[in-house]
Amino acid sequence: MSISNAALGRWAVAACFFVNGFMIGSWAPQIPLVASRFGLSETALGLLILVFGSGAVLAMPLCGYLIGRFGSRAILRITATVCVLSFAGLAFATQIWQIVAALVLFGGFLGAMDISMNSNAVAVERGLRRAVMSSSHGFWSLGGFVGAGVGGLLIERFGHVTHVGLVVAFAFAIVLAALPFLIVESRPAGRAAGGRRGGLPRNPLVYLTGVLALFCMLPEGAVLDWAALYMRQEMGAGIAQASLAYTAFSGTMAVMRFAGDGLRNRLGAVRTLRYSGVVATIGMLGAGLAPSPLIAVVAFALAGLGIANMVPIVFSAAGNQPGLSPGAGMSVTTTIGYSGMLLAPSLVGFVAERTGFAPIFIAFAIMLAIVLSMAHLVRSADTIAAQPAE
The missing domain is CATH 1.20.1250.20 (MFS general substrate transporter like domains)
Known part of the structure; x- marks a missing residue:
């Protein structure tokens, strides 16, 4: 891999970190509106947020297996795209089962995108022969700040449906621009020394x-x-x-x-x-x-x-x-x-x-x-x- 390709890949994966943080930040100002739209108590809202987080955690082991088979670039392209588009489900859900399904989908692909982009950042570090992980997480923090800060203003002025549409359009544009420049990482051949095929790592x-x-x-x-x-x-x-x-x-x-x-x-x-x-x-x-x-x-x-x-x-x-x-x-x-x-x-x-x-x-x-x-x-x-x- 050339240094120039790795440098482009560095900014591509940084854009993915920004989008991931931006999506989480954009979800935060939607939470009280979801509670009011569905008449949820604090306990019920807490369970709904737990569902969102559970979707992310449950998707992570499967995503790790898929990255091992197909590489982080291929999986990141899919998870980033679906993650952004799945945010639209939050606007159009009208029944409690629909918002639960939307949050499981959004949370699952958000978590899968998290593993994919971190894995690709490791590949960038190998290509550049220097660390980029901290600044990548810095872009994630920046995305969360922008998503939460702008989200409240957009919801107050235009409503939650328009906010969701603008978030999806903005994030999708960044994803489309970044994904072609993601780099391919090398993967251990055959059975990994530290794990068993299809199972958990033994290291x-x-x-x-x-x-x-x-x-x-x-x-x-x-x-x-x-x-x-x-x-x-x-x-x-x-x-x-x-x-x-x-x-x-x-x-x-x-x-x-x-x-x-x-x-x-x-x-x-x-x-x-x-x-x-x-x-x-x-x-x-x-x-x-x-x-x-x-x-x-x-x-x-x-x-x-x-x-x-x-x-x-x-x-x-x-x-x-x-x-x-x-x-x-x-x-x-x-x-x-x-x-x-x-x-x-x-x-x-x-x-x-x-x-x-x-x-x-x-x-x-x-x-x-x-x-x-x-x-x-x-x-x-x-x-x-x-x-x-x-």
Whole structure:
């Protein structure tokens, strides 16, 4: 593969990351409208969101198998196209079974697209002989920001149906422009050394990598779901100040993700993960022990700075496991990570009713410290220069 083709592929897969984040961000402002259209209680809405996430998690293992057989480019072309088009189902569903079916379809192809684009980003790293995973996730964050920010304005002015139509048209145009430039990755020939044909990988490192992904993703999800409530209920912050917790966290995360590839190319994956883990642990611990809302906001910003590059590095390590195709390693890691995020909100809420949120954020700091102590497990992410790419 020529460097010029890999460079084009780098921007093509970045566009896919943007679209994936944009679709999730565009779904967020539709959630309260779905609740009002179908008269859903908070419990029923929670179950509906669980259905959406379950569709994504259930699709991931199958997608990993298909990537191993046909390559990430072919699967990404299909999943990205169907993911964008399936968003239209949210506008035209008139009965509860229809919205459930639409969310299973949308969530399933969103999750499948997630694995496909991460696997293709690994192929780009091999082609360019340098890291691009962190900035790719930065484009995902940017897409989510644009989708959520613009979505609310469009719905308020034009209604939810027009919003869905504009989202599909915009995202589909990007997908059509990007898909021809996706690159083809090499795949292990025959039976992989770390797995069995048609079965689960036998390499234990890929499962440990999945646990690392879980420990990185749980704190990120907890800040999204619970930081504002923690600030309001336990620290007495006002509504505007409470919202700054996730704003600061996501803002520093997005900025650092775009800077992360340079750090990783200079320091290596293991050292970058260690330094990131130190910053993330201090930030999350500070959030749990903060004596005032202002200090908590600063601590959440620090946590975002540290967590930003942890998941991209872990994903890159999963896609570079010896003897496994990127899709096989990625599917195991993402399934473990996203399954935890799916169950975490209800578990955190249950525990918080009994302990408060401060001990929970301290517990997440301990999780991040465990990732820090196991940073050597991501050393396969430093082998991208030695991996072949077609």
